Amino acid sequence: MMNIPFSPPDITQAEIDEVVEVLKTGWITTGPKTKLFEQRIAKMCNTQKAVCLSSQTSCAEMTLRILGIGPGDEVIVPSYTYTASASIIYHVGATPVLIDCKKDSYEMDYEKMEEAITEKTKAIIAVDLAGIVCDYDRIFEAVERKRSLFSPSDNPIQFALGRVIVLSDAAHAFGAQWHGKMCGEIADFTNFSFHAVKNMTTAEGGAATWKEIPGVDSNEIYKKFMLMTLHGQTKDAFAKNKGSSWEYDVVDTQYKCNMPDILSALGIAQLNRYDKMLSRRHELIDKYDEAFKDLPIEVLNHHDDYHRSSGHLYFVRFIGKDSSYRNAFYDRMKEKGVMCNVHFKPLPMFTAYKAKGFDIKDFPNSYNQHKNQLTLPMNTVITDEEADYVIKCFIETIKELG
Numbered sequence: 001m002m003n004i005p006f007s008p009p010d011i012t013q014a015e016i017d018e019v020v021e022v023l024k025t026g027w028i029t030t031g032p033k034t035k036l037f038e039q040r041i042a043k044m045c046n047t048q049k050a051v052c053l054s055s056q057t058s059c060a061e062m063t064l065r066i067l068g069i070g071p072g073d074e075v076i077v078p079s080y081t082y083t084a085s086a087s088i089i090y091h092v093g094a095t096p097v098l099i100d101c102k103k104d105s106y107e108m109d110y111e112k113m114e115e116a117i118t119e120k121t122k123a124i125i126a127v128d129l130a131g132i133v134c135d136y137d138r139i140f141e142a143v144e145r146k147r148s149l150f151s152p153s154d155n156p157i158q159f160a161l162g163r164v165i166v167l168s169d170a171a172h173a174f175g176a177q178w179h180g181k182m183c184g185e186i187a188d189f190t191n192f193s194f195h196a197v198k199n200m201t202t203a204e205g206g207a208a209t210w211k212e213i214p215g216v217d218s219n220e221i222y223k224k225f226m227l228m229t230l231h232g233q234t235k236d237a238f239a240k241n242k243g244s245s246w247e248y249d250v251v252d253t254q255y256k257c258n259m260p261d262i263l264s265a266l267g268i269a270q271l272n273r274y275d276k277m278l279s280r281r282h283e284l285i286d287k288y289d290e291a292f293k294d295l296p297i298e299v300l301n302h303h304d305d306y307h308r309s310s311g312h313l314y315f316v317r318f319i320g321k322d323s324s325y326r327n328a329f330y331d332r333m334k335e336k337g338v339m340c341n342v343h344f345k346p347l348p349m350f351t352a353y354k355a356k357g358f359d360i361k362d363f364p365n366s367y368n369q370h371k372n373q374l375t376l377p378m379n380t381v382i383t384d385e386e387a388d389y390v391i392k393c394f395i396e397t398i399k400e401l402g
Helices: 013-025 032-045 056-066 084-091 110-115 136-145 156-161 218-228 237-242 261-272 274-292 323-335 364-371 384-401
Strands: 050-053 074-078 095-099 121-127 165-170 189-193 206-210 297-299 314-318 373-376
Touching (some): 032 206, 032 261, 050 056, 056 206, 084 095, 084 121, 110 136, 121 136, 156 165, 206 218, 261 274, 274 314, 274 384, 314 323
Parallel strands (some): 074 121, 165 189
Antiparallel strands (some): 189 206, 297 314
């Protein structure tokens, strides 16, 4: 029996060498490696700037704060997502408006999303689940049609856009493409995760990118991110160390969520190998797709003429089955040495969201997507032999459980 972990990090000597190089410099917190990493990410995403922070969650929360979103505001978010997509809305004092999935889809119902836009709506957070970019054309059409309802707060970006702001929770989607554009240049603001299980990792970390906004200087947005994520301090440690004076100011009581150079070095090494890692993920996706094509399951479309995912997660749905079947399937695969996962429990199923008044009965499509969903191992450490073993175990279990 083989033992196949769900999502181990793909760490090679290249990553080790980059980190050791940083350790030898004596400068391990935020410094030149992080600035280089930001430049590399911006170049890949076709944006002028990128900001690297401690997580996707910190990137997304800081984005909401820079946009001036807070108490009295509403932010639309899918119910089928991880808690980080919605918890940040509570962090800034705003109110999340959860939207159910479309029937037989993991994406939110865009008609319900558009209906939910009111005078209080300041942003929509879309989620690029499993690394597949969602329908931003439809989202932007909706916010344009509802432009007359938008009431900007005292915030220059809100005034400049003059409509509901579109954010992407792209925690799964770094490197994905959609209609000829890179994830990172599609939504108004995009937030990535580089957590240990992601398709590119810095162990912990994330990045924010944004499109150019007429009348708003991207350098000023970048400076706001820097102030907000280092206590409102006008100089970081590296700038003080290299500058002519220790003197600095604290212009506001802000937050602490910067990315250190050790993690950025890990990310740079990953970025250098990223094209090959992404290609390998799609090889595995094709291998799974071919093996499963005649089985009574549904899988996601990870690539066609219009898009290419980041290959982050391989979802399967067991047609006509319920959660007890899915759970038994998970247990049987685990017994065979194959670790699977489930993505995700809809937010209204969690205690925290129940306590805030949400009920899964109001989100039937999300529940139906969740109840028979399973995620198979998908990573760039797995060998062809191990992938064949996953396939063998999956087909065996289908036959065993019926």
